[in-house]
Amino acid sequence: MKKWIILDRDGTLIKEKNYLHDPNGAELTEGAADGLRMLSKLGYRFIVLTNQSGIGRGYFTEDEMNAVHLRVNEMLSCAGVRVEGWFHCPHKPGDGCSCRKPATGLVREAQAKLGFDAADIAFVIGDKKSDIELADALGAPSVLLMTGYGAAEYERGVRGALNCANMCEAAAVIARREREAARESFALDLEGHIAAVSGMRSLADGIAEAAATITSALRGGGRFFVCGNGGSAADAQHIAAELSGRYLAEREPLDAAALSCNSSALTAIGNDYGFDKIFARQLEAHGRAGDVLLAISTSGNSANVLEAARSARKLGITTIAMTGADGGELANEADAVLRAPSNHTPRIQETHILIGHALCGIVEKALCR
Template identity: 85%
Template sequence: MKKWIILDRDGTLIKEKDYLHDPDGAELTEGAAEGLRMLSKLGYRFVVLTNQSGIGRGYFTEDEMNAVHLRVDEMLACAGVRVEGWFHCPHKPSDGCSCRKPAAGLAVEAQRRLGFDAADIAFVMGDKESDVKLAEALGAPSVLLMTGYGASEYGRGVRGTLNCANIREAASVIARGEREGAGSAFCCNLEEHAAAVGAMRALADDIGESAAMIISALRGGGRFFVCGNGGSAADAQHIAAELSGRYLAEREPLDAAALSCNASALTAIGNDYGFDRIFARQLEAHGRAGDVLLAISTSGNSANVLEAVRSAKKLGIASIALTGSGGGALAKEADAALRVPSNHTPRIQEMHILIGHALCGIVEKALCR
């Protein structure tokens, strides 16, 4: 029965700290304890496979490493979680050993000593391409986590079978897959949604700063533009409508427009200039210095949304990126970025409209006293 989960150590189970060898420095990653406890209740068992080249480099000893593992075991025990075994590769990358991930040597040793087969492996979880490739070598599904190096790996194109913010989110997705029936699926969606909402508190200051940018633009006579594709296009129209119509208060209309509404403009510009230009061209026609643009993309890499942000910069229009946790190229090019701490598209989109409503409420309250 597929109930074994192979875990990476640094950046996955515990926070990434270069060549960690002091047990007092060990910290569980966000959501690790909760996620593993959830999976443990579902009958999953855990084994850790970790590359520890610091031993081969002479930075620390195996005894020091084992002290770190003991400390992590103690922290997990407080959450009711047990790791069945710790297996490490002490070699440097140049040694050419058969145990350094993504080679399968550690996994083979773990199977031999703990009494399971490759067919029993449910998932391999980690934050690096080497973990994804290990899963491929074992014929198992992979979970790429955005903790540790995961976000940068995802940004350069690495993909797991599942791509999740942390172990807690991965556990929610796995739990959902185990449940049958529409009612259970709905309840699982609610659990994932609640977990995503709980993580949103980290964005409070960024949302306040983004709202201030929109307030400043509208108060100065500028316009508020919103753009996005697919579900994000619907969100763009929704947010713009709340401001040009009303959100909660009876007031004068605010100058907000979605760039996804004019079918003639979209098809004409797409036909004549290419799909990447459908938002940028409209912004160049209607935008002026002092305006503000909210650019929505779950991946942060939608080419036409990126082009809109680049045109905004040339025009002196401030831009706010609304993305998933990775942020993509969009978060780097925009003046401000709101990154939902999730990589699960439905949860990101749900949080986007939550953020949209929050922005509308803050803007309306500030401008319509």
């Protein structure tokens, strides 16, 4: 996730003061503390990259520069802001080094030390053309602040992807863009969900037949087993709980169990026989001819679910599969297949729980008569 922000120092984080080397002279720019605190709460992490040619010119030492950084860290800490690292170029403009911005040497140094990639950089924020050019070199969005030299640079035609009065305004704009992106993401999810659910009309006959199979087994004293991995394991437990507990009507409990619930059995079987056998082995222990297995797999290719379906066939247990649109190999192993009308895992899982609720409702009504 793109959560690293590269900050310039002079004119961006602290007020521009020619070759500052006295920590007592360090002052945060307007809005810097509030803006960075807001961004920090959004999960962003900060590093500072700064050109400090005063060292190369002999105006001050690295120790004096570090004293300034220590002072700025103290001020930011009091505001609830943490800088992960400070990286500087000590060279003069004509030295031809690879670290003076807009060169990317300082970024590579920071990546090596802090363990992030260029793709993790969310923004480069500064007040100079060199900061904007650094962002361009990294392929990251830039923010030009009007603090420091920013206003003069803007007048000369320098533009960032965002151009803001100060850090506080930049943080507000970034937060607003995040909210807009979240709304757009939700809208896309909702459209996909509606399309998938609308496509479920074609499953009506299959759901009715599956419910009749489950009802017949339970009415005859059989058991109903459900299995799946991950989100499908959660769905298996959900469906089994609706029947062994109560879905909508007050009634006798129904014999439904999820094969993913017994952690001791899962770990023992997985350890002794392999993960592929964790459901099949339990089914062989507890299942009998006439029972029903609901096997859930979004891909239709989960090895342990396939093994459960194969064991079910040997035992005379009817298998109903819930899969994605493709069906996978499970479609060939099951007696009946309910294919979610999607190949996108979240949409498949959303339709699976709707199918599960539909089955519970039909079975419950039939057995409450």
